[in-house]
Amino acid sequence: MTDIDVKELSRQPIRLQSTRVWRTYSGGRLIDEWQGKASAEDSTFPEEWVASVVQATNVGREHLQEGLSALQLADGSQVTLKDVIASDPTVFLGKAHAEKYGDKTGVLVKVLDSSERLTIQVHPDREYAKTKFQSDFGKTEAWYVIGGREVDGEEPYVLFGFKPGVTPKQWKDLFDRQDIPGMLDAMHRIPVREGDVFLVQGGVPHSIGSGCFLIEIQEPTDYTLRTERTTPKGNVVPDQACHQGLGFDEMLNCFHYDTHTLEQVKDRWCKQPAVLEQSAGGLLTALIKNTDTDRFSMNRLTVDTEYSMKGNGTFVIAIVLKGSGTLTGETGETKVGQGDTFFLPASMTELKWARQGEEPLQVILCYPPGV
Numbered sequence: 001m002t003d004i005d006v007k008e009l010s011r012q013p014i015r016l017q018s019t020r021v022w023r024t025y026s027g028g029r030l031i032d033e034w035q036g037k038a039s040a041e042d043s044t045f046p047e048e049w050v051a052s053v054v055q056a057t058n059v060g061r062e063h064l065q066e067g068l069s070a071l072q073l074a075d076g077s078q079v080t081l082k083d084v085i086a087s088d089p090t091v092f093l094g095k096a097h098a099e100k101y102g103d104k105t106g107v108l109v110k111v112l113d114s115s116e117r118l119t120i121q122v123h124p125d126r127e128y129a130k131t132k133f134q135s136d137f138g139k140t141e142a143w144y145v146i147g148g149r150e151v152d153g154e155e156p157y158v159l160f161g162f163k164p165g166v167t168p169k170q171w172k173d174l175f176d177r178q179d180i181p182g183m184l185d186a187m188h189r190i191p192v193r194e195g196d197v198f199l200v201q202g203g204v205p206h207s208i209g210s211g212c213f214l215i216e217i218q219e220p221t222d223y224t225l226r227t228e229r230t231t232p233k234g235n236v237v238p239d240q241a242c243h244q245g246l247g248f249d250e251m252l253n254c255f256h257y258d259t260h261t262l263e264q265v266k267d268r269w270c271k272q273p274a275v276l277e278q279s280a281g282g283l284l285t286a287l288i289k290n291t292d293t294d295r296f297s298m299n300r301l302t303v304d305t306e307y308s309m310k311g312n313g314t315f316v317i318a319i320v321l322k323g324s325g326t327l328t329g330e331t332g333e334t335k336v337g338q339g340d341t342f343f344l345p346a347s348m349t350e351l352k353w354a355r356q357g358e359e360p361l362q363v364i365l366c367y368p369p370g371v
Ligand SMILES: O=P(O)(O)OC[C@H]1O[C@@H](O)[C@@H](O)[C@@H](O)[C@@H]1O
Pocket: 023, 024, 025, 047, 110, 118, 119, 121, 123, 141, 208, 216, 218, 224, 226
């Protein structure tokens, strides 16, 4: 493995390379456009994984190492972020975090763009993940909608939460008969708009609809249990991809069968952004707060002129959503622009974002548990 200069690397923003991941659904054109690629198109690589130290689980693609974020070192060689962090977890992740989580970041961030509806699915809560997958993490996730498109005349939407009256027996029956309209109808359908924020806890049935362009923050696993045995486009979902080796009965046990009215779903899982700090230079808004969940948090920074951020002893995952400018730390200045992604090591104590372009610089800041 290439020599990692820990001292040098831990004092500067680490620019991450693009990591696209194969999924059962198609999309990704809006990610290509956002990243400024010459040709933008939908494909079966509809997700960009950011600062990932998690390998993707794709049935039939186990021979590939998908999902791990990489970066380029000063000598031009490539190394995974996972190896960089493992070289000195305390310096990169922060002392308190490393004491608790070792070399794991405890969080995974993605940019996702769907040109078709995703399969109806559920992710494990912590208890299920522990007992069935021997994992300390489940897969609670949150979505921040950054755009979207109309697909076949349908506006972007998401489906989640069981409607009143749905029972485990009914859900099993719908699954056994593969009554997909029935399964869709058992969940609430919510149209989405840029700026919306949703928290989807482990155990909650859901399906991201077509036309959604969003940033997702989640617990760092890739456990998905699917009740649809064919995708909306008609591709067969292998049994293993439905139940992850646990069998169909255990798959059905992953769901939380509490039911909600639409109002209750909105109250519980649709989150309202809240201003954290406003200065002459910028505006910091909380999208997912540590009072919403103890699994992660996410803020949006809008820089009108300049904005300084003090380190708080932990690392940050940054996605430049819009605009261009600079990011200055103790080792110098880095140019930043829409589509760039960074891992900001915990040992960076001070950072200054500055806008350069015509529009304000907008950055999404993602944090691990405990911040
Ligand atoms: O089941 P597929 O289509 O592969 O989609 C899986 C995707 O589902 C979404 O709801 C999110 O949980 C993503 O993190 C995940 O990658």
